[in-house]
Amino acid sequence: MSELQPARSNRLTDIAAGKHVDSVIHNELLDVDAALDIKDFSLWYGKKQALHEISMSIPRGEVTALIGPSGCGKSTLLRSVNRMNDLVDGLTVRGDISLGGDSIFSPGVDVIELRKRMGMVFQKPNPFPMSIFENVVYPLRIDGQRDRKVLNSVCEQSLRGAALWEEVRKRLTESGLGLSGGQQQRLCIARAIASEPEVLLLDEPCSALDPLATGKIEDLIDDLRGDYTVLIVTHNMQQASRISDYTAFMYLGRLIEYGPTSQIFTKPLVRETEDYVTGRFG
């Protein structure tokens, strides 16, 4: 990682040839209050390296977007952060990731607890085959919470937080599977925030949704800013520029450029970033 440097025109060819290319990190991100700190992080699926020495700090209480062509490692990075990749056979990692200053790889770390501190929402909504109410309070049930008052209040609060309360308040006992796609996705977000995580990881949460439902999720992400640190993968450049404070551009497992969203989309320091955000490749 280095500070500002002039754009190099042969960056992508260098990367494709396996050469090391420094990330360009904008000054605004060099000294932030980081909720998540990723340091020299590399990852291999078997022999295939999917992430190369990624270093980036995710600012607390802000929305950070991960963009880049298909297969560049966005989901891999997101799944590494809450150790979902632990379940993959033949996985090797090097480097470190810390949440609130503590390494997520420390021997004493309870992975279930860790995942509670980082709610995750996937591309395809995955409500559980149970009532809307039980879907939302699921994380509390796992913890053994049985107090009806607490469950009711968390359910309402989380559904309000996910901008779904008004649509479902009269049908909480109906199955979560009976909701529309956009409602299911907001239900999954409600479930993800029910345990009050520090960080929300969203992997293309709107890709299966129509513009209206997408608009609601974007409004919701906007509301979550401040209370939550949000790390969102999106293929939609307009969405990244609308909702995020910071944007990271990845390519073939590398972090190419990371900076304030307004700069990444209007005056990026790296020519390849500009080519990507303006749709010239990818």
Ligand SMILES: Nc1ncnc2c1ncn2[C@@H]1O[C@H](COP(=O)(O)OP(=O)(O)OP(=O)(O)O)[C@@H](O)[C@H]1O
């Ligand atoms: N479980 C796995 N086992 C082996 N290789 C994997 C696994 N998951 C991902 N990969 C490989 O790692 C690379 C990065 O994949 P990843 O899913 O992180 O990309 P992505 O940027 O999220 O792509 P997309 O935009 O298509 O979702 C790809 O080459 C992919 O084939």
Ligand SMILES: [Mg+2]
């Ligand atoms: Mg992905």
